[in-house]
Amino acid sequence: MSVRTFHRGRLLLALTTALTTALTGVVAVASPAFADPGGTPAPATPLAVAFDTAAARYDVPRDLLVALGYAESRLDMHARTPSAAGGHGLMHLASAPGVRTLDEAAALTRLSPAALRTEPAANVLGAAAVLRSYADQAGLDAATRDDVNGWYGAVARYGGASEASVARLYADTVYDLLRTGFTGRGEAVAGRPVAPRRGGLERAAVLGGIGTLSTDYGPAAWAPASTSNYTVASRPGSHPVTRIVIHMTQGSYAGAVSWFQNPAAQASAHYTFRSSDGAVTQSVREKDIAWHAGNWTYNTESIGIEHEGFVDNPAWFTDSMYRASAALTRSLATKYGIPRDRAHIIAHREVPGATHTDPGPNWNWTYYMQLVNGITGIGSGVVTTEASSLNVRSGPGASYPVVGSVADGATVAVYCQAVGSTVTGPYGTTSVWNRIGTNRYVSDAFVVTGYDGYIPNVPRC
Template identity: 85%
Template sequence: MSVRAIRRLLVVLTTTVSAVVTVAAPAVADPVGTPASATPLSAAFDAAAARYDVPRDLLVALAYAESRLDPHGGTASAAGGYGPMHLVSSPGVRTLDEAAALTRLSPAVLRAEPAANVLGAAAVLRSYADQAGLNALTRDDVNGWYVPVARYGGATDASVARLSADTVYDLLRTGFAGPGETVPGRPVAPRRGGLERAAVLGDVGTLSTDYGPAAWAPASTSNYTVASRPGSHPVDRIVIHVTQGSYGGSISWFQNPAARVSAHYTVRSSDGAVTQSVREKDIAWHAGNWTYNTRSIGIEHEGYVDNPAWFTDAMYRASAALTRTLAARYGVPRDRSHIIGHVEVPGATHTDPGPNWNWTYYLQLVNGITGIGSGTVNTESSSLNVRSGPGTGYPVVGSVADGATVAVYCQAVGSTVTGPLGTTAIWNRIGTNRYVSDAYVFTGHDGYIPNVPRC
């Protein structure tokens, strides 16, 4: 089916859904539903959920966990996944091929067209649900879809499969907002089936023996070299990577014997959780350069290089604590000559961690400047604009109320602003890509806050 035909199908499906809602919708909106949006991707979620009888918010949560609702221009993730739903065609994981068979859409269309990608993922999930025994009476209950969601992630290790599915249900529990989509939180009680007995990464029995805060999920022995470092291979570099994929998906990929790639550690975006996949004594295949593999520790970070929303303060701080520990253990200088990006490895074909990675902030954290300040918003109106960068030229991305207490993760120099607390060029970062002028925040300090990093 052509892209034009796909779009016609989506129009028909969306029109049908709208007609049903017009006839049957109650006067008060469902408190756990998601309001329809005019964006093409939202229309795709509407149509796919209706056609395959998949809970819409579950479909959106899965997309958010995999891609933050970003199609990435049809380019592949590190694990060979495409589109907002991360449909994969690789040894051991064939959701893209399954979607093609179920929808009769070509793999090329499923890879490149976001609406088709969403439709294909819904078809695969519905197929898994049918095989799991869900029927017309049980498909409306989002808690019954846990096993299909876990299967969709493609993990062969039960703990990693549970990690992937739990991520989706945690998003449903807490709620989230992405481009064109806001999904409110709600109580969830997923029925995990056989995965209920799977160890949760980080619980007793799955902890790393090299780094206490990390979980242990070993990579396939086909993806690294057993060694006895430091020995004849002294460690003198730490290499920073970005996964180009999700946390659970990347850990699962390291466990796939066909991957031919691994890293010692992976750090999660949302909360800074760390999983180890290769022992530090062994040589992970992460740098694309054998010499650098033998002399370095590789740390992956969940996300995509072109989307700064993945690079949270929780991730930076957890990664920096790990790097600080590694540097002390192996005597690695804590500077940019020895803590490097994948892009800086000789012969590298990768660009990670990319231009959105904040080296200034990260190296300060690594070197022990780790304070988090706080302040009280003091504005002459009811609220204060929050901007995506340190200056009035950046877009407004939200607001904070007068009198609210905010955390200050780092401070940057930006455009000069005059406010109730004076005139200043200092801006406070109060969240991931969220800044307010210091002219409106009382921190107890005139200017920079001691031991709080510069952005």
């Protein structure tokens, strides 16, 4: 890793600038991160300045720092509200029993807890300080710090997991992002080979691997919640199972699984799904009563299913997660005789007395219930346009922002179809739009699917 050396005055100026831009929204001019096709440097964003400053100040690999933030929050402050596990900001600095990264950051940086919680630049700086302190305690010297693979133990510790397999799940998620690369909030991290040095965690069970699977639901990994966070029972004999409650974690997948293992959490769910690929972990046996609904009667008679993400960011709601979750819900409905309707498959916010809003307005109930009821087909089509490419929009209509493009002649998967604005293209005039990815839509007027309009057995969005 190449680390820029800051004189003290320049460092304080850079941090002050980053903190100021976090509060004012004014873009700071720093080392250019991007350039336009003509070669003119574009000014760095406040977030880029924050990562530059924190990485240089604490000698933490910049891309590792960005990957950790992306794993925790998709680099989003989420309106400065804490996660369900008591984590704050895009780096999820936590102030909760057993996990005190916020307090550690305050002591290391001498920034106020309020600033660390609410100011993006301070939040990033605090996370870098904590990671560096963990690296120092692990004995990482300057040469080792230059190798991203040597930071695995520090990353695992940052996640706060009390159980080795969950600590490995957390750290592996960050390193998988480094391996594959990602883009978000103006940050682009290119994929690269990684070979993390896991130390003692090399021997930890890999969730989803042999010997860790659920006995209730075959595809699920088993990572038991603390016995302080649920009630042992013998359902359905002791209590009928009549409902399924849908939740959002308001945090990361690994973070939620870890939180349920924390005896201080006083919360749990039966299952938790990962956004990226629909992987699922079970934390409470179906026979037992998870503490998820905030209503004892509903707890006793329901299965709680958590989904990785935040209610205010629909980018977490992937087709992989929808389909995997619906498969579990369909299986549970069959097992316990639960009707597959919205009276029995409900949102957390619909529980009497609920103070939570999850899964929120971005959860697509129409699509989810169609999947639960067996309308699960994925269509296919070929893009045909008079131009070299076709714009992809964030929603089913020409007024939605352009979020990408797809080449003429490309084959696309059609996960569901929606009614949107009317468009005329090579295949006539239509109001049908095809969802070809998470928040990615193209008009059916430009796609040859073999059908006029709707594709049989493909859900409506």
